[in-house]
Amino acid sequence: xxxxxxxxxxxxxxxxxxxxxxxxxxxxxxxxxxxxxxxxxxxxxxxxxxxxxxxxxxxxxxxxxxxxxxxxxxxxxxxxxxxxxxxxxxxxxxxxxxxxxxxxxx
Ligand code: FES
Numbered sequence: 793x794x795x796x797x798x799x800x801x802x803x804x805x806x807x808x809x810x811x812x813x814x815x816x817x818x819x820x821x822x823x824x825x826x827x828x829x830x831x832x833x834x835x836x837x838x839x840x841x842x843x844x845x846x847x848x849x850x851x852x853x854x855x856x857x858x859x860x861x862x863x864x865x866x867x868x869x870x871x872x873x874x875x876x877x878x879x880x881x882x883x884x885x886x887x888x889x890x891x892x893x894x895x896x897x898x
Pocket of ligand 1: 838839841876
């Protein structure tokens with residue numbers, strides 16, 4: 793069972809934006825969209841593209857892979873559009889004061 797780890801301050805991420813973070817040697821993309829924070833594996837399930845370099849659609853709650861454009865739901869990690877068909881991993885996020893914490897899902 794993983795513990796929550798402090799990863800960033802809320803002020804470090806304007807809305808919408810994302811940043812690359814490392815938790816236990818694992819690269820994640822931390823996302824701020826429409827007032828909420830999310831954390832996904834920084835790996836597109838199509839061919840490994842870095843989601844942290846892709847654009848966010850705050851209204852649709854998606855982040856797009858910069859390589860071939862697959863979109864992933866920022867909350868669940870599910871693949872919303874081709875060419876990705878498998879979800880990426882979504883991790884647990886909580887905010888206390890101005891501190892963002894992430895707990896790895898697996
Ligand atoms: S590597 Fe992400 S869409 Fe192809």
